[in-house]
Amino acid sequence: MSTSTLSSEALVERLFGSVLGMMDVYMAYVGDRLGFYRALAAGAMTPAALAVKTGTDARYVREWLEQQAVTGILAGRQSRRSGGAAFHVARAVCA
Numbered sequence: 001m002s003t004s005t006l007s008s009e010a011l012v013e014r015l016f017g018s019v020l021g022m023m024d025v026y027m028a029y030v031g032d033r034l035g036f037y038r039a040l041a042a043g044a045m046t047p048a049a050l051a052v053k054t055g056t057d058a059r060y061v062r063e064w065l066e067q068q069a070v071t072g073i074l075a076g077r078q079s080r081r082s083g084g085a086a087f088h089v090a091r092a093v094c095a
Contacts, residue, residue, distance in 0.1 A: 027064065036064065037089070044077065044088035091092050 031037050039045065039053045047062035054061070065087045068074040075090040 023067075024073075025069055027071075031064065031068065036061070040074070040087065040089055044086040046084050046086050048084075050087075092093070 034056055036050060039050055045053065047065055048058045049056035050056075050065070051061040055085045065074060065076070065085075069076045069087060072090055074087045076085040076087045077084060
């Protein structure tokens with residue numbers, strides 16, 4: 001590989017990382033504005049429960065929760081009551 005190829009790959013990596021970081025910030029903004037974090041401060045919730053509590057649509061709440069779990073901001077666990085996943089703020093974020 002030539003030096004310009006390595007530089008191109010490094011640029012692509014840098015830009016990709018920046019986009020991921022921007023998405024994390026944007027999704028944190030969405031969660032704050034819609035009251036998701038405030039609701040989750042009370043404890044783990046399923047997407048349906050969080051949607052009811054915040055007056056939002058369960059399908060979009062599930063997508064947001066899963067994105068937050070993938071980035072490590074939230075953690076999920078199987079809910080015994082609903083059979084689905086319940087999400088909570090990850091311990092690493094609280095520490």
